[in-house]
Amino acid sequence: MVYTVTFNPSLDYIVDVDDFKLGVTNRTTSELTLPGGKGINVSIVLNNLGIKNSAIYYSAGFIGEEITKRVQESGIRSEEIRISEGCSRINVKLKSIEGTEINGMGPVVSEKDIEKLYEKLDNLKEGDTLVLAGSIPSSMPETMYSDIMERLQGKGIRIVVDATKKLLMNVLKFKPFLIKPNNYELGELFGVDLETRESVVPYAKKLIELGAENVIVSLAGDGAVFVSSNGEEYIREAPKGELINGVGAGDSMVAGFIAGYLKPEDIVKPENDSSDSRLYHAFKLGLCTGSASAYSEFLATKVEVEKLYNSFA
Numbered sequence: 001m002v003y004t005v006t007f008n009p010s011l012d013y014i015v016d017v018d019d020f021k022l023g024v025t026n027r028t029t030s031e032l033t034l035p036g037g038k039g040i041n042v043s044i045v046l047n048n049l050g051i052k053n054s055a056i057y058y059s060a061g062f063i064g065e066e067i068t069k070r071v072q073e074s075g076i077r078s079e080e081i082r083i084s085e086g087c088s089r090i091n092v093k094l095k096s097i098e099g100t101e102i103n104g105m106g107p108v109v110s111e112k113d114i115e116k117l118y119e120k121l122d123n124l125k126e127g128d129t130l131v132l133a134g135s136i137p138s139s140m141p142e143t144m145y146s147d148i149m150e151r152l153q154g155k156g157i158r159i160v161v162d163a164t165k166k167l168l169m170n171v172l173k174f175k176p177f178l179i180k181p182n183n184y185e186l187g188e189l190f191g192v193d194l195e196t197r198e199s200v201v202p203y204a205k206k207l208i209e210l211g212a213e214n215v216i217v218s219l220a221g222d223g224a225v226f227v228s229s230n231g232e233e234y235i236r237e238a239p240k241g242e243l244i245n246g247v248g249a250g251d252s253m254v255a256g257f258i259a260g261y262l263k264p265e266d267i268v269k270p271e272n273d274s275s276d277s278r279l280y281h282a283f284k285l286g287l288c289t290g291s292a293s294a295y296s297e298f299l300a301t302k303v304e305v306e307k308l309y310n311s312f313a
Helices: 038-048 061-073 111-121 144-152 165-169 183-190 197-209 249-262 278-294 302-311
Strands: 002-006 010-016 030-036 053-060 077-083 089-094 100-103 129-133 158-162 214-218 224-228 233-236
Touching (some): 038 053, 053 061, 061 077, 144 165, 165 183, 233 278, 278 302
Antiparallel strands (some): 010 030
16 A cells, blocks of 8 residues: 655645736636645545555645545545644645745644654555655654654555655665655755756765665656666656646656556556666656646646657657
8 A cells, every 4th residue: 555644735726827927916817726735746646547545644724624625536545634723734836937836834733743643654564655745844853754764664664755955864764765856956965056867867876875775866857867776777858748737747756656666567668668677667657657747737647647658768
């Protein structure tokens, strides 16, 4: 079973505004409201790809209730942890100005609420996959991810981490199965600028040396790099397509990799692709899944992913 954890989920309000101007009233030309948060995005795409999973997340107030309603409508098993005070956040994302968004704060997560999370995680079994993704509220310790991994050590649980800065660096000693920084996040870790696929390779390998089993470094429209502790290394451009909505593309890449690794038999290989590596196909499916989300209005569907995968030699 796959479980995702979202510490600070949101209701994402995604809008288009033609000719946006500061200091005046702007009106939207399109609107989209979706449950958000990196873990929830991973859960939605996994479900679209036919991988059953459970979404564990904190929620508070009427926004939290709406998040849960929409998660359940997506066909995902919801394992909501209710917080009695505060309100889950709304994130406003302006599509017409790429990368422009206003993210809410979210509720305070208490020690009692953290214990409720541990109670759920203690039920995970050998062979399960756990995805820890995204930021954490400021009320939680910055060791939260590593605390979870330390608690679950030795249980045979495959753990995927999609985080930045100390949240990511703190987990490496516990040997996460997969981590997925983008090139800017990777550069920030080591104090360098990484603009090309080739330039990220040595720094991705440093993360392997520090303990990660597998590393994907995404470069948005420029593709991705994969390195593994077993010596596998792949550099791929992104499939061709028109960017429509970049929200959730990185989360989709994580979901695609997990789906490709757990169910490689579901992937139809193109005739000109002779690679038999399970990790290679997981990486390729992750790259195609991330691209499929970026090239569509919503998060990637299985049909969209298969179309890209089978046309991407």
